[in-house]
Amino acid sequence: MPHPTPTSQLSPTRPGAEWWRTAVIYQIYPRSFADASGDGIGDLPGITSHLGALVDLGVDAIWLSPFQRSPQKDAGYDVADYCDVDPLFGTLDDFDDMLAAAHAGGIRVIIDLVPNHSSDQHAWFQQALASEPGSAERARYIFRDGKGPDGAEPPNNWESVFGGPAWTRITEADGRPGQWYLHLFDSSQPDFDWSNPVVHEEFVRILRFWLDRGVDGFRVDVAHGLVKAEGLPDYHPPADADSMGGEEENVPYWGRPGVHEIYREWNRVLAEYDGDRALVAEAWRPTEDETALWVRADEMQQAFNFPYLLTGWDADELREVITESLRAFGAVGAPSTWVLSNHDVIRHATRYALTAPIPQGHGLGPRSPAKPLAELGLRRARAATTLMLGLPGSAYVYQGEELGLPEVVELDDDVRQDPTWFRTGGERYGRDGCRVPIPWRSDAPAYGFSPTGASWLPQPAVWGELARDAQDGDPASTLSLYRTLLATRHAHALGSGELEWLDIADDTVAFRNGDVFVVANTGSTPVRVPDGEVLVSSADVVDGVLPADAACWIAAA
Known part of the structure; x- marks a missing residue:
């Protein structure tokens, strides 16, 4: 089946008025959005079948978390083939159908790209394991000899974001204990070596593959990673630090200056295509000024505003972060973005009413000392969204927040799947609570998520009263609030206001x-x-x- 032409089916806009400057972008976490096959895991045909609901909601674009071929050790953020669809989610033809349907409905499509690391099942890493130290195959990843007698100690003291050491030692082909490889995340996610031009060339190829199919942009996972400090010096983060370095300065693996040349290269690739294509940075940085470095005119188009997301429900703090965001992003000619929830953080309908703070990345569960106050949380979440969507710039909405979904706290230990849970021995709950499949129909199997009633994470009983059909037509519902906010935002051009x-x-x-x-x-x-x-x-x-x-x-x- 021929795939779409590289020109987007949606009209380009004039410079300075590109769609991404004001867009409301809806994040779809594919495995939890809608399951058409009945296996309990959401898929691309499920997304296509529900695009009408997103047109009705009034969003301008969707961003899809990974659906590429993967062993799913980290819910698809461990990619084995960047240019294919994992059978869990469908086929490339299913992707093309979904993309065409979205464009026909006036919705642009951003897809996730994971350049910091691959799966250990990626062909490149398997070739590296079968090759000798110092080989070209190993040079595509970060392999190092160990320290101490017989190289038995890791090359440095870095810790994984998911807990435990950031290094794993391999066994060489002849059975000897061998080199160590770096993985800032799970051991199944080896980091690429971005000092190698071959890695650059491969990701340009990947960009072109999806641009040629017609995608409107890429959300870049761990966009502040990729480049590591020369010599890989020891570093130990503070005990209460956010897992992605959002409050830390001078980390040898976050925010290194060399990342910016990578995005300048990608910017030039996107500029070859019509349709105002966009690069969106997941860059957890301590300040708005540092985040704005990712969206200078020759780099990316957007960067998630994590300082805003991490701000509590406090007027003084909110005024400050809004002022600083508009100043810092405006200084480089970029729109400020606004976001309250995503697939990595406690849903804001719960986060705004916790009885104690929880560091980002730790998650929430039955034994957490902080307890959510459900009614207060929803009230504040509705208010926070009303505030956010009134701001100039671009905003992100995470699937299910338009239904007022809370974090699912009461998940049994034996159903959890986040690598954080396993790598910390249950010390951190991780992100499963914000990833539970969303409800569509109150009286259907799996609340309409799957025709068979299967669900890869169990859904709570409250999903019945929060299901989309239960809220549809109720003017007091959270769904109605979101629809009205988006329609009014568009009618009054608030995204392009001052x-x-x-x-x-x-x-x-x-x-x-x-x-x-x-x-x-x-x-x-x-x-x-x-x-x-x-x-x-x-x-x-x-x-x-x-x-x-x-x-x-x-x-x-």
């Missing part, structure tokens, strides 16, 4: 964006809002008063 701060009351975040006032009340007492028509609100505004933990948009005179 922010003007307002001083209304303590514990409020208030600003004008174009012809809309946006007010969020993070405090415990109601506040009076500006006069005008209430366009949308996360909770009822009565006689001009906004309740606590709520937000609204008001038509400006």
Whole structure:
């Protein structure tokens, strides 16, 4: 079957008004979105069958987490073949069908690209294991001799993001204990050596493969990784550090200057294609200024705003991070992005109402000291989304948040699948709780996720009342709130607007964006809002008063 032409089916826009500057992008975690085959794992035909719901929701683009061929040791972030679809999710023809259907519905498609590491089942790594130390095959990864007597100690003290050492020793072909290879994540995910031009050439080939099929861009996994400091010096992160280095400076494997030349090279590749293609960085950096380095004019188009995601439900902190984000991203001519949830963090309907903080990457489970307060969490999540979607720039929505889904905390130990859980011996729960398959129909097997009732992670009973069909038509539902927010955001062009701060009351975040006032009340007492028509609100505004933990948009005179 011929695949689509390299030109996107959606019209390009003029420079400075590209679609990605203002887009609301919906993240699909394929294995948990919709299962058409009945095996309990979501797939590409399942996505295609539900694209109408996303058109109805009003999103501009979708981002798909990995669906490429993989042993699935880390839910597809261990890629064995970058240019094929894993049979779990379908075929390349299924991908082409999904892409064509999305474009026909006016939705652009961004796919995940994982360049920091491959699967240990990738042909290159298998060739490296079968080759000698110092060979060209080994030079595509980071192999080193060990320290100490007989090289029995790792080359340095680096730790894996998933817990435990970041090095694994191999057995050579003749049976001798051999070299060590670096894996910043699971031992099944060896890191590429990006000082090798062959690695550069291979990823340009991969980019072109998917661009030729018609994709609109790439979300780049661990975009602040790839390049490691010369000599691989020892480094031990602080005990309470975020797992991806979002609060650390001068880490020898995060945010090295050499990564930027890689993205300049990729920028030039994307520029050869029509349709405003985009590169999106997953770059966990300590400040907005450092994050903005990834989106300079000749590099990537967007970078996730993790400082914003990590900010608590506090007016002063929110005003500061919004101000700094608009300043830092604007200084390099890039849009600020806004995000509250994704497949790696505790869902914000739970995170905003925890009784104690939990470091990013540790996850939440039955024995966690922090307990979620469900009603408070949903109230704050609705308000936080109302605030976020009123900001200028581009925003990301994680599948299921439009239903108000909370983190699934009560997962039994024997059903967990995140490598973090296993590599830390159960000390960290990891990310399974935000990855549970989402509900579509309240009275269907697996709540409409799968026709057979199978589900790769068990779904909680509350999914029945939160299912899409249960919320459809209810004007007070979270689904209705999201639909109204997205439609109103588009009608008032808030994505391309400018922010003007307002001083209304303590514990409020208030600003004008174009012809809309946006007010969020993070405090415990109601506040009076500006006069005008209430366009949308996360909770009822009565006689001009906004309740606590709520937000609204008001038509400006």
